[in-house]
Amino acid sequence: CVLVLCWFYIYPGYRLPRDKEIVEEVLRQGEAWEKNQTGVDLYRKLLTECCDPKKMFAVTKEFYHSHTVNKDTYPLFVKNNPLQLPLKKCAVVGNGGILQHSKCGRDIDQADFVMRCNLPPLSKDYVEDVGTTTHLVTANPSIIEKRFQNLLWSRKAFVDSMKVYGSSYIYMPAFSMKPGTDPSLRAYYALADTSSNLTMLFANPEFLRTVGKFWKGRGVHAKRLSTGLFLVSLALGLCEEVTAYGFWPFSVGLDEQPVSHHYYDNILPYKWFHAMPEEFVQLWHLHKSGTLRIRVGHCT
Numbered sequence: 001c002v003l004v005l006c007w008f009y010i011y012p013g014y015r016l017p018r019d020k021e022i023v024e025e026v027l028r029q030g031e032a033w034e035k036n037q038t039g040v041d042l043y044r045k046l047l048t049e050c051c052d053p054k055k056m057f058a059v060t061k062e063f064y065h066s067h068t069v070n071k072d073t074y075p076l077f078v079k080n081n082p083l084q085l086p087l088k089k090c091a092v093v094g095n096g097g098i099l100q101h102s103k104c105g106r107d108i109d110q111a112d113f114v115m116r117c118n119l120p121p122l123s124k125d126y127v128e129d130v131g132t133t134t135h136l137v138t139a140n141p142s143i144i145e146k147r148f149q150n151l152l153w154s155r156k157a158f159v160d161s162m163k164v165y166g167s168s169y170i171y172m173p174a175f176s177m178k179p180g181t182d183p184s185l186r187a188y189y190a191l192a193d194t195s196s197n198l199t200m201l202f203a204n205p206e207f208l209r210t211v212g213k214f215w216k217g218r219g220v221h222a223k224r225l226s227t228g229l230f231l232v233s234l235a236l237g238l239c240e241e242v243t244a245y246g247f248w249p250f251s252v253g254l255d256e257q258p259v260s261h262h263y264y265d266n267i268l269p270y271k272w273f274h275a276m277p278e279e280f281v282q283l284w285h286l287h288k289s290g291t292l293r294i295r296v297g298h299c300t
């Protein structure tokens with residue numbers, strides 16, 4: 001392994017490589033990438049052992065005896081895992097500014113299953129870089145509160161803005177923390193009452209917990225794992241091949257020019273909440289071992 005990242009693995013308490021060092025490391029590696037089936041199988045096995053994504057990723061009616069499922073919530077859950085497994089080529093799309101001018105939209109849309117984070121904008125200004133196809137999109141309850149007034153006023157703006165996600169699954173962590181439950185259930189009913197094409201899937205809190213523990217054991221020390229890393233973990237458990245786009249939590253790009261935090265704005269996350277650079281180092285390790293592919297440059 002290349003020197004900079006080796007430091008990190010050998011001395012987990014050691015400092016993270018600086019942005020510039022990561023840029024140099026990524027440039028040295030270049031676009032070369034080869035799938036390593038042994039690495040893919042190993043990670044699927046590890047994730048299955050720790051977190052059983054196939055069975056556990058969403059709350060289903062099967063979990064009838066858990067505290068989440070009672071007579072009020074039972075009708076809201078899917079019967080069992082609704083995905084046709086195994087999924088073949090999956091694209092996990094993070095929201096990083098590295099996607100700007102990447103022209104990765106067509107690549108992303110060609111995947112068999114496309115996962116996106118946090119109801120991202122997919123308007124025509126972004127299509128060329130991020131595509132439009134979506135099969136699963138996460139929605140944090142805080143987005144419902146902040147962007148849609150907790151759905152206590154009009155629901156129309158919410159229902160209309162969900163149309164860009166076609167007939168995908170909306171994946172919400174409704175039961176991980178108490179304040180998140182009400183906004184999530186409101187979102188569920190807003191869609192159900194308007195016969196929306198979207199299907200709500202509620203993230204299983206136990207799955208979120210075990211995935212967090214899995215990465216903690218691998219040196220990701222954050223208050224909470226980023227949404228993107230959850231989705232990559234899910235994809236590694238469910239898909240035959242995983243490509244990640246929009247993962248670049250650094251302030252400079254490969255051309256050493258400034259990069260905004262998101263492809264649609266430059267609002268930075270609360271500083272100590274996530275450990276995205278640590279997560280990136282892990283993902284880059286998986287990229288180098290051929291377990292998944294990270295696209296950081298242009299797709300043309």
Ligand code: CDP
Pocket residue numbers: 093094095096097117118225226227228229246247248249250260261262269274276
């Ligand atoms: O809610 P959260 O802060 O986790 O995510 P976001 O800002 O909506 O972005 C979605 C995901 O993209 C993040 O969870 C990260 O995994 C990834 N991301 C990244 O790697 N680099 C960035 N500059 C921004 C996001």
